[in-house]
Amino acid sequence: MRRFVLAVAVLCGISTGLAAPAVAGTHNRAEAAAGWLARQLVDGERFEADFGGEKFPDQGLTIDAIFAFASARVSDANAEKAITWLARPEITTGYVGSGTEAYAGAHAKLMLAALVKHKNPASFGGVDLPAGLRGLLTPSGRFSDRSDFGDFSNAFTQSLALLALDRTQAGAPAPAVTFLAGTQCADGGFPLNFGQATCTSDVDSTAMVVQALFATGRATDAREGVAWLVTQQQADGGFRAVANGPTNANSTGLAAEALAKHRPAAAAKGRAFLRSLQVGCTGPAADRGAVAHDASGFNPATAPRATAQAILGLSGVGLADLNGGGRPQAPVLACS
Template identity: 65%
Template sequence: MLALLCGLSLLVPSTASAVPATHNRADAAAGWLARQMVDGERFEVDFGGVLHPDAGLTIDGVFAFAAARTADDHADRAIAWLSQPTVTSGYVGDGGEAYVGAHAKLLLAAQVAGANPASFGGVDLHAGLLALLTPSGRFSDNSAFGDYSNAFSQSLALLALDRTSAGAPVPAVDFLVGTQCPDGGFPLDPAATPCVSDVDSTAMATQALRAVGRPGKAQQGLSWLVGVQHTNGGFGVGTNPPNANSTGLARQALKAGGRDAAARKAKQFLKSLQVDCAGPVEQRGAVAWQATGFDPATATRATAQAVLGLADVGLADLHSGGKSGAPVLACA
């Protein structure tokens, strides 16, 4: 699984004040997610029994709150936490290290939140990302531990840079286009042979290519996605059962690309994974990772990425300015 999707989460609920109940599924999911934040500002992950702050998952929360246009106060606190110099540098890289995915994802989060990307936690995220552009058009990590850049990081870079005045560099766009597999999908590893299309990578790449003005290539990717959709509307990685993370990403792409029938089926699958009024009060609104049911170890990450699918908003269209508070699912 991708770094965005993996990891176990053990989270301490925040003490956010209650707000009126909602029948909106995206709002309810975002509200549940907000209540899982540590100190109302961040998410933490459990590695070997030790809790560690998770900047990447916290950014996923910022995206989810922007998509649902709720829990705006939690998003503000998350951005404030992310902009602490130690958090920023620890995430994007310091001491000679620099990571594409982290630069691009944090740049996009800053843009969505209306923060200044040129001075975020003491880092110029825009310049730092452009410094990782290679002559081939690929954004590559500068790290002693190896280059872990992939379709996710390339797509995030294009989505973030498309929001700047100069736009996304043409060589970077061409590089992503050049990774497309013969079947129309996109691989996780652009250098892998043979080319094996991947649901998550294709969902990200098609959103990026639509944003930067390559709709034809994006539609080819969407056609591949439709072809691998499960009968229940969900999407999975490889031969694995459908999950909320992959379906949330695919649903964003399908909705943005006008594949309405497939998008409706994907949304229904996401709803089927959401804990409703029959579930325990403290779980209502959460989205389970798979149909096996709610698991606190995976629900936070699954819910964060499912919200964009439930809210009908893709990464290219996220903006801040929603309501504050953490809505609860309305039940009789």
């Protein structure tokens, strides 16, 4: 009988005296963004990619969310669900590769997520991630993919590998650090792709590389990268992914997290730009806290990735300093 009364009450909107716990409100923009991001996870645990109407697991964006939650120190209940989902053997191997396929960037990014969440990366989803990553280190010092489809490794791959391995007892391999530092362009920035005829510095890549070089003791090279990065900041405080492109949340989030400890004034301008893209109290309640990709406005297709990368810039916590934990709740933007 009690079950019937509860069912009728729910359907009719009648109060039963059994109030649901209120979702905490926050005025902190990074926390509000992390709360919104947590509510976009499928089943509270993962992101999915849609290709022609078919859904596929999106491990990379799910890991970005874990980094964002750790940075904002909220939504930890969702972070735990996400890392548990990533540790399912079919999800792990579907990302890092199996058999003849092994992807360095995926090994590195997943290993860093495991370490941030205090999981054992040597036994994660049935895979020894550190051993697998070190097995992809070439004599040149570059971490490269082993794949029939080609080598997709780049500056993000190398940076994530150094950041992950630097947290281990053995540390990051010296040849890998030297290789990454050696990719620096004449202007001080760093390219996305290696071995190009013309070295072209890239904002997103430089933001990643300087974090890895600071973490592994190459401060001089890293500071030169920071100096170049500051020259790329636009009048609105944002950063562009490509020349003449719009300033955007993704590039600005990466740059602001890289600048936070080294150029605080530039980082503060970046945070102000990110806040200008955030859906506030005048926006629909379901969208509040989300960060749009650019000034064209909120787009549900691009907002999850833009928000995930913006959060680290909003919080000012870089990848080398992430430490899992924090409040379990996914807060909402306080509008009282």
